[in-house]
Amino acid sequence: MIGQEFVQLSLTPMLVGILASLACALPGNFLLLRRQTLIGDAISHVVLPGIVVAFLISGSIAAWPMMLGASGAALVAVLMIEAVKRFGRIESGAAMGVIFTSMFAGGVLLLEQSDTSSVHLDVQHALYGNLESLIWLSAEGWGSLFDLAALSEMPPQVGRLFVVLALVVAFIAVFWSSLKIATFDESFALSIGIPARLLGFALVALTAIAAVAAFDAVGSIIVIAMFICPAATARLMTDDLVVQVLWSAVFAVVSAVLGYMLAGYLPGLLGYDYAVSAAGMMATVSGLILGVACLFGPKRKRIAPTA
Amino acid sequence: MSDVELIARDGDRVGRKDPECPLAIDGLTVSYGDKPAVFSVDTRFGKGRMVAIVGPNGAGKSTLMKAVLGIVPKLAGRALFFGEPFESVRSRVAYVPQRASVDWDFPVRVIDVVLMGLYRSLGIFGMTSKKDIAKAHACLERVGMADFARRQIGQLSGGQQQRVFLARALAQDADLYLLDEPLAGVDAATERAIMSVLKDLKSEGRTVVCVHHDLATVRSYFDDVLLINVRKIADGPVASAFNDRNLQQTYGGRLGATHIAELQQPAG
Incomplete structure (x- = not known):
């Protein structure tokens, strides 16, 4: 039965891909308008040393120590970026570049030197996750979606990402007007009593939460792509702005679904007997969609030099 | 803050807690790094007056405005609005930042920017009612931008952008307007439109304070002037404070004697 096979093997990876893409794409809208997209890139890179250190301390790759380590690393990175910016008096892009590449490189070295052979923790995993392994064996078909016993055996990433996505949506919905005003005109926002700097910090914290949760399931490539491309x-x-946020959600979902299907079936259709990384294909699709929009998007003329 | 607390803390200054005074600044000092941007400035702005803040580039004009509003931290000193700290009278004060300080490619329409001025009166989730939108339209009407309500802000000229910023401030319905360079880089028609709106505000008894760069128009546009170059050089009515000695001191050698002589000609 095709339905059962799809639900067992493909539904959960696709769902995780969609949830992770949405959780990153939605805050990505505000990062883009604040010219802070690189912060998503930075955070998703520093997650690696964070989880390695967490593993070395706790000796397990259970979700909570990993999340804690990743969040700690994100916090350290944000503080160090601020410090480099302030004391080095250089612009934030350069400060981020310096910090996240060094921390990522440190993480790679640490990983190489520590004994992680017994657990599934390696650089490949960090880059493109283990999406294909998130299968749902206890599912017997679409009906299992309504079966609590089967649902409880779904890969835990689905539930975690669902909670994170709900948090992201709630934050954006509740603070919509203040976020919009603070992003457009920070001085004015402060003058009317909007805590613009606190909101900016909350946005970065939310970005970190989304990055850490998504990283665990889909790796850093897709996180970086989804913060920017949709x-x-x-x-x-x-x-x-409202329409922009809705479009970004559409592009995130399309990239995830199309990317997953192409990764599984495209090589087969071309006559090769292997599949390619789903996370890699999702990120590639999101980039291709951006390329098409650059050529044909209705508001692309905006980016032409203006007099 | 109660009067008693205020007296206890600042006994010598209690006379300055005047609810009629839109803005009283005492010993305001702001510093970026170790170089002061504004140093120990004292001044008071009078109710219903049009005031120009004048000084050379880097004299701390914008910084002074941002510091009294708490946008940049004060190193020392304080500002009282209508005799109160800013936080308790926020809704009586409207601030218009420099036009160049924001990204005009931001995906909002003209009407959305004006509605930002109503933020404090909007309901939960920032829902706007028909009444709010009508009010925003009326503000656009006053600055001659009613036909542009649905436009994306990136399609506006510099002068039109400045008018939209002014419309947002009008929506705030404040008693004190602080405008940072409202006439910088605008066309002649916009300059006339803005000045006419500001004069209306004044005739309604509101107070208007502008950071102003064009020395040639200070006499015709403003009642009072604050001359600063990090420190206060002079303040008071234009007729007395805007004199060549004070200008020379404010601008140092940067202003030629002939230039100053021209400024002394009565306007018009």
Whole structure:
């Protein structure tokens, strides 16, 4: 039965891909408008040393120590970026570049030197996750979605990402007007009593949470791509912030679904007998969609030099 | 803060807690790094006056405005609005930042920017009612931008952008307007439109304070002037404070004697 096979093997990886993409793409809209997209890149890189250190301390790769280590590393990175910016008096892009590459490199060295052969923790995993392994064996078909016993055996990443996505959506919905005003005109926002700097910090914290949760399931490639590509594509489609956020969600879902299917079936259709990394294909698709929008998006003329 | 607390803390300054005074600044000092940007400035702005803050580039004009509003931290000193700290009278004060300080490619329409001025009166989740939108339209009407309500802000000229910023401030319905360079880089028509709106505000008894760069128009546009170059050089009515000795001191050697002589000609 095709339904059962799909639900067992493909539904959960696809769902995880969609949830992770959405959780990153939605805050990505605000990062893009604040010219902070690189912070998503930075955070997803520093997650690696964070989880390695967490593993070395706790000796396990259980979710909570990993999350804690990753969040700690994200916090350290944000503070160090601020410090480099302030004391080195250089612009934030350069400060981020310096910090996240060094921390990522440190993580790679640490990983190489420590004994992680017994656990599934390696550089490949860090880059493109283990999406294909998130199968749902206890599923017997679509009906299992309504079966609590079967649901409880779903890979835990699904539930975690669902909670994180709900948090992201709630944050953006509740603080919508203040976020919009603070992003457009910080001085004005402060003058009318919006805690603009606190909101900016909350946005970065939310970015870190989304990055850490998504990283565990899908690796850093997709996290980096989804913070930037759907939002950047959406910006080329509209001049309205609400519409932009909705478009970014559409592009995130399309990239995840199309990416997963192409990774599984495209090589077969071309006559090769292997599949390619689903996470890698999802990120590639999101980039291709951005490329198409650059050529044909209705608001692309915006990016032409203006007089 | 109660009067008693205020007296206890600042006994010598209690006379300055004047609810009629839109803005009183005492010993305001702001510093970026170790170089002071504004040093120990004292001044008071009078109710219903049009005031220009004038000084050379880097004199701390914008910084002074941002510091009294708490946008940049004060190193020392304080500012009282209508005799109160800013936080308790926020809704009576409207601030218009420099036009160049924001990204005009931001995906919002003109009407959305004006609605930002109503933020403090909007309901939960920032829902706007028909009444709010009508009010925003009326503000656009006053600055001659009603036909542009649905436009994306990136399609506006510099002068039109400045008018939209002014419309947002009008929506705040404040008693004190602080504007940072409202006439910088705008066309002649916009300059006339903005000045006419500001004069209306003044005739309604509101107070208007502008950071102003064009020395040639200070006499015709403003009642009072604050001359600063990090420190306060002079303040008071334009007729007395805007004199060549004070200008020379404010601008140092940067202003030629002939230039100053021209400024002394009565306007018009």
